[in-house]
Amino acid sequence: xxxxxxxxxxxxxxxxxxxxxxxxxxxxxxxxxLVELPRWNCCGAVFSLVTDDLLRQVAPITNLIRVxxxxxxxxxxxxxLVVPCAMCFNVLKRANARMKDNPEDLKKINDFLYLExxxxxxxxxxxxxxxxxxxxxxxxxxxxxxxxxxxxxVSPYYGCNLLRPKDVAIDNPENPSILEGITEAxxxxxxxxxxxxxxxxxxxxxxxxxxxxxxxxxxxKGAARAGADLIITACPLCSxxxxxxxxxxxxxxxxxxxxxxxxxxxxxxxxxxxGNGFGGEHFVDPxxxxxxxxxxxxxxx
Amino acid sequence: MxxxxxxxxxxxxxxxxxxxxKKVEELSGETVNLCEQCGTCSGSCxxxxxxxxxPSFMMRMVQLGEEEVLESKTxxxxxxxxxxxxxxxxxxxxxxxxxALRQIKLRAALDFLDISKITEEEAKTLxxxxxxxxxxxxxx
Amino acid sequence: xxxxxxxxYIYSRKYYVPEGSTIITALEYLGFKLKKGVGxxxxxxxxxxxxxxxxxxxxxxxxxxxxxxVQPEMQIVQIPFVPAPKAIYKIEELQPDSEIFVRYYPELYxxxxxNTCTKICPQExxxxxxxxxxxxxxxxxxxxxxFDCIMCxxxxxxxxxxxxxxxxxxxxxxxxxxxxxxxSTFLEQRLKEIESGKYEEGYRELMSLxxxxxxxxxxxxxxxxxxx
Numbered sequence: 001x002x003x004x005x006x007x008x009x010x011x012x013x014x015x016x017x018x019x020x021x022x023x024x025x026x027x028x029x030x031x032x033x034l035v036e037l038p039r040w041n042c043c044g045a046v047f048s049l050v051t052d053d054l055l056r057q058v059a060p061i062t063n064l065i066r067v068x069x070x071x072x073x074x075x076x077x078x079x080x081l082v083v084p085c086a087m088c089f090n091v092l093k094r095a096n097a098r099m100k101d102n103p104e105d106l107k108k109i110n111d112f113l114y115l116e117x118x119x120x121x122x123x124x125x126x127x128x129x130x131x132x133x134x135x136x137x138x139x140x141x142x143x144x145x146x147x148x149x150x151x152x153x154v155s156p157y158y159g160c161n162l163l164r165p166k167d168v169a170i171d172n173p174e175n176p177s178i179l180e181g182i183t184e185a186x187x188x189x190x191x192x193x194x195x196x197x198x199x200x201x202x203x204x205x206x207x208x209x210x211x212x213x214x215x216x217x218x219x220x221k222g223a224a225r226a227g228a229d230l231i232i233t234a235c236p237l238c239s240x241x242x243x244x245x246x247x248x249x250x251x252x253x254x255x256x257x258x259x260x261x262x263x264x265x266x267x268x269x270x271x272x273x274x275g276n277g278f279g280g281e282h283f284v285d286p287x288x289x290x291x292x293x294x295x296x297x298x299x300x301x
Numbered sequence: 302m303x304x305x306x307x308x309x310x311x312x313x314x315x316x317x318x319x320x321x322x323k324k325v326e327e328l329s330g331e332t333v334n335l336c337e338q339c340g341t342c343s344g345s346c347x348x349x350x351x352x353x354x355x356p357s358f359m360m361r362m363v364q365l366g367e368e369e370v371l372e373s374k375t376x377x378x379x380x381x382x383x384x385x386x387x388x389x390x391x392x393x394x395x396x397x398x399x400x401a402l403r404q405i406k407l408r409a410a411l412d413f414l415d416i417s418k419i420t421e422e423e424a425k426t427l428x429x430x431x432x433x434x435x436x437x438x439x440x441x
Numbered sequence: 442x443x444x445x446x447x448x449x450y451i452y453s454r455k456y457y458v459p460e461g462s463t464i465i466t467a468l469e470y471l472g473f474k475l476k477k478g479v480g481x482x483x484x485x486x487x488x489x490x491x492x493x494x495x496x497x498x499x500x501x502x503x504x505x506x507x508x509x510x511v512q513p514e515m516q517i518v519q520i521p522f523v524p525a526p527k528a529i530y531k532i533e534e535l536q537p538d539s540e541i542f543v544r545y546y547p548e549l550y551x552x553x554x555x556n557t558c559t560k561i562c563p564q565e566x567x568x569x570x571x572x573x574x575x576x577x578x579x580x581x582x583x584x585x586x587x588f589d590c591i592m593c594x595x596x597x598x599x600x601x602x603x604x605x606x607x608x609x610x611x612x613x614x615x616x617x618x619x620x621x622x623x624x625s626t627f628l629e630q631r632l633k634e635i636e637s638g639k640y641e642e643g644y645r646e647l648m649s650l651x652x653x654x655x656x657x658x659x660x661x662x663x664x665x666x667x668x669x
Binding site: 010013014015039040041042044055056058059062112113115 | 539550552553554555556559560569570573576577578579601
């Protein structure tokens, strides 16, 4: 078992516990023990884009100090920080890079954080769970699949924060294939949604529900046109928008077809035989679809 | 859509224009004068339908130092998806310019989101990630 | 015994007070009539929150007036009250779910994890840690870390995100106590026993004894634990 530091993020502890539980379960099955950072704090969800704002960089940096602290004990083998949430990943990686490029700013922040046990030295490496899966390789994942999802048509949806901007991108921003590779390794069929890279509306969901509903309608339509049964995501906000805003999409568009949305780790858990019992609140219930595959399985987590 | 801004027939650039333009450049770290108005950002923007001026026009107004751009809704509708950032042929980041305009308003204590308007129903389902992000972008 | 007098500044005016005074005893010594900003004088009620700076130190510090000993050249101001939003709710109608924070204190999610609240807390609590625990929906952690909070308000006064940490913590503690904490079955059982009259006879007997007899009984009582 390789132990690696793990940053779940606030939403994975509250509304997206299914993503947290399924991620840990899947990686344990693949030989990685994700060790949660002690005393981690909210990263802020969005990266502050102005040049002079240091206060909003404090939150990501304190988390990186926690990684350093964990690395100092004998609790991890591979020192790289693993992050499942796409938005947290985007923030942490960019904040890290910003500090590396601006040692003056890093010094200021370290001075501000004088009560911490150690200053941030700027050496933590951050990877997303999908990057780790790429390292583990689709081949190995395929070897561990117990219940191939034959006949299931899946539309992977990437969202924005995994692929943009270029220095964060875990894959080609205009033509990624990570999620497709995993889907095929699980035995399912990939269908191409031409809206798989389009923004879901992100945080506009708080005050501009109608706008988000239109974007979601468009994205789901792309999946429906390709014949998708299911959509998989890697971000709790995309998951919320694509799932729950289908309600408003349905109300605004009479031809909207409801398609369930789940996390890619939940799909992996199903195929790897570690269950389907991760919970999660859905507007579009995925259970009727997944029950077919569950007949071959025993129990959940 | 942008008649209000089209009414500007005669543009006189003075020191105040230059100040505003420079302020946005400093805050965003972007050299706005590089923008050649090709429109790629506007074409890529998923939120452009709800905007009163396009991202290109926003960049133009910043180039010219027209402070009236701060009255637009455009940079508030931005979802920070960074599609414009990866596609700009001149390597400019319009998302950063939008953030700079937001910050100018927020730092003057002019919030865009009124948290008290979040309904009880919404509070039950909204995930933390949405609220945290919206609060960071729309409140100062 | 005379004490040395040391200079301090109250609302920027210089005064001399006995060395070893607390902020409150210094104010009383000087003849200030305290109607607000003072309470139990035992470090428990949170009424006497004060902000001060020490000589040669730029750091702004927070402390309780009744517990903080004055230093020479200390600059002091009292913060008797911090305005704060207070959610109105019926505890029976709430569920132990993080959504109650979204509903009643949505500004909680503006937390920047800057630690300013922790630095100013006169009780030396891990304020940022319990705010983050609330963000994560961990009621137990909020309750444990905020247990000694005396609601003085200094954290909220300093917070850049304008959160009211002490009210958020109060809500969390109430939810925790009502819905999540383990119930004490022993207490319930003992109450039932008392109500059933199990101790009635023994109690009546004790009440009928003279003081002499009571004393005897006391000294001859069974002690069933070892005192070494």
